[in-house]
Amino acid sequence: MKSAELKAIKESLVAQKSSILNRQQEFKAETLQSLQLADETEQVVAEQNQNLGIHLREKDRQVLLQIERALSKITDGSYGECEGCADPIGLKRLQARPFTNLCVSCMEEQESQSQLFQ
Template structure:
């Protein structure tokens, strides 16, 4: 991981962060006063609940991006937490918050121990 790679990843993270925050900056609060009937109320409420769930997922993403931005200057950024192998530029570009290399991630997801 050289400085140019880090700069590129930092730029991508910052951009993603800006997109996510601007996406939610104009959310209108749900107003429960102006519904035609109960069915209207129910459908509005469902839509609102879905928006909230979506928002929670985005907030989680924002947290992970912020963490990655904090870590990007530390010497172990881009190194696998399990095996210390470089995570790889392609993977970090796609998943800047990745903490595991592809091999360890795969082993974790397949339920096998990460260290044989």
């Protein structure tokens, strides 16, 4: 991979990371506010929103972990390698999902396996 391409990918990873962190900050502030304002009926709604928020945050947390991993791989030079088969992951795929750690065929295999367990 060319260093300019890698640099662009790294910048997009860093941008995604900070947007997730900002979102979490906003969510925290909103939750605090709605809990302070709520009477009994509103409190139920606020709790539901909070549950939704926790679910979203769980997803964000996983993406954050993947972003951190991708960034450390860029640092140690192993970025762009599939964790399943060690083949290089296609550049287009990396540009679309820079924090991915599997090539298309390994990802499809993993998805079909996880469907078997559902």
